[in-house]
Amino acid sequence: MPLPLIKAVRAYVVRGGGADYHDQGEGHWIDDHIATPMSRYPEYRQSRQSFGINVLGTLVVEIEAVDGTIGFAVTTGGEPAAFIVEKHLARFLEGRDPTEVEKIWDQMYFSTQYYGRKGLVVNAISGVDLALYDLLGKLRQEPVYALLGGKVRDELTFYATGARPDLAKEMGFIGGKMPLHHGPAEGEEGLRKNLEELETMRNRVGEDFWLMFDCWMSLDLNYATKLAHKAHEYGLKWIEEALSPDDYWGYRDLKKNAPPGMLVTTGEHEATRWGFRMLLEMECCDIIQPDVGWCGGVTELIKIANLADSKGVMMIPHGSSVYSYHFVITRHNSPFAEFLMMAPKADEVVPMFHPQLIGEPVPVNGKLKLGDAPGFGVELNRDVGLHRPYPR
Numbered sequence: 001m002p003l004p005l006i007k008a009v010r011a012y013v014v015r016g017g018g019a020d021y022h023d024q025g026e027g028h029w030i031d032d033h034i035a036t037p038m039s040r041y042p043e044y045r046q047s048r049q050s051f052g053i054n055v056l057g058t059l060v061v062e063i064e065a066v067d068g069t070i071g072f073a074v075t076t077g078g079e080p081a082a083f084i085v086e087k088h089l090a091r092f093l094e095g096r097d098p099t100e101v102e103k104i105w106d107q108m109y110f111s112t113q114y115y116g117r118k119g120l121v122v123n124a125i126s127g128v129d130l131a132l133y134d135l136l137g138k139l140r141q142e143p144v145y146a147l148l149g150g151k152v153r154d155e156l157t158f159y160a161t162g163a164r165p166d167l168a169k170e171m172g173f174i175g176g177k178m179p180l181h182h183g184p185a186e187g188e189e190g191l192r193k194n195l196e197e198l199e200t201m202r203n204r205v206g207e208d209f210w211l212m213f214d215c216w217m218s219l220d221l222n223y224a225t226k227l228a229h230k231a232h233e234y235g236l237k238w239i240e241e242a243l244s245p246d247d248y249w250g251y252r253d254l255k256k257n258a259p260p261g262m263l264v265t266t267g268e269h270e271a272t273r274w275g276f277r278m279l280l281e282m283e284c285c286d287i288i289q290p291d292v293g294w295c296g297g298v299t300e301l302i303k304i305a306n307l308a309d310s311k312g313v314m315m316i317p318h319g320s321s322v323y324s325y326h327f328v329i330t331r332h333n334s335p336f337a338e339f340l341m342m343a344p345k346a347d348e349v350v351p352m353f354h355p356q357l358i359g360e361p362v363p364v365n366g367k368l369k370l371g372d373a374p375g376f377g378v379e380l381n382r383d384v385g386l387h388r389p390y391p392r
């Protein structure tokens with residue numbers, strides 16, 4: 001029984017949290033003096049919003065079939081991504097069979113390769129691909145994880161990212177990933193403060209709870225190596241995204257020089273099978289962390305995850321709510337998942353993409369059982385102020 005054809009693709013933008021989860025109000029832990037590549041400029045050190053981390057906003061992609069069924073997804077991209085969806089990508093979907101996921105992806109990628117390949121364009125492609133999987137699930141009345149081969153475990157297990165790993169332990173998470181607050185520009189004093197924060201948290205959580213640093217591309221190889229070795233004394237489990245995503249050579253050397261037993265991780269700002277092939281073949285990291293809303297969507301993450309699996313490397317997606325949950329639960333080399341603590345003080349579990357997804361599930365005691373609702377199992381909150389900047 002053929003599925004109804006795709007009738008229309010629409011792209012909206014939304015401000016305020018949601019998929020562009022850095023777009024938060026004042027006083028949020030996620031914008032409190034976190035080290036970044038811009039930290040070398042003192043004026044941009046206190047707040048990432050000051051240099052524009054939230055400039056894009058959320059992209060919402062809707063794909064409507066001729067029978068009225070609508071699939072949707074949210075990711076980071078805002079107006080420029082909406083332009084790409086409406087003016088460029090929509091032509092490869094409208095009037096087409098929604099089961100042609102591979103051909104549609106191939107046409108979206110190679111038609112934009114001359115100006116895309118990574119970043120915003122692949123975010124837009126990812127948003128379309130995720131919406132297409134949501135539509136397929138709704139048309140077939142199956143959850144996305146069933147389209148991907150089914151669950152390999154009954155429930156998801158999470159570590160938490162946020163400023164309070166001590167509270168994350170109390171909430172039942174298996175670990176806490178802390179934002180690194182001081183980069184190389186703050187010298188030895190900054191390094192000492194980073195280690196003091198780690199020591200404080202280690203004393204609060206005890207010996208066995210995982211503690212990680214998320215360095216958000218802010219370090220150089222020398223600083224990262226020094227930090228790794230000093231942090232090893234406090235049992236740091238992994239050092240994440242220490243270097244520029246383009247510095248494959250630096251990651252290769254960091255992994256070689258890291259203390260035995262410490263994991264080097266990266267990938268949330270990498271894209272496509274080709275980018276992750278580089279990370280894997282150059283042996284840059286122990287865990288790859290693609291964001292399914294930024295790396296190319298489900299269609300590309302299948303290829304990326306299989307590459308990692310073939311090399312015995314874990315694929316633990318960057319926190320992307322239901323879009324990563326439905327993937328992780330189908331993969332043996334994704335034994336746990338990330339949950340980003342979006343409460344301003346990281347002191348309670350709130351939906352990661354709040355307020356955009358109705359029915360968005362959250363971990364309870366650090367674990368989550370996915371339901372069997374069709375698609376990604378969520379509905380779009382249409383009260384969030386959807387704006388379609390490029391109507392056709």
Ligand SMILES: C[C@H](O)[C@H](O)[C@@H](O)[C@@H](O)C(=O)O
Binds near residue numbers: 030034161179268318
């Ligand atoms: C906490 C980090 O600075 C980022 O904000 C976070 O989104 C990302 O790096 C992560 O791994 O969750």
Ligand SMILES: [Mg+2]
Binds near residue numbers: 214216240241268318
């Ligand atoms: Mg990260």
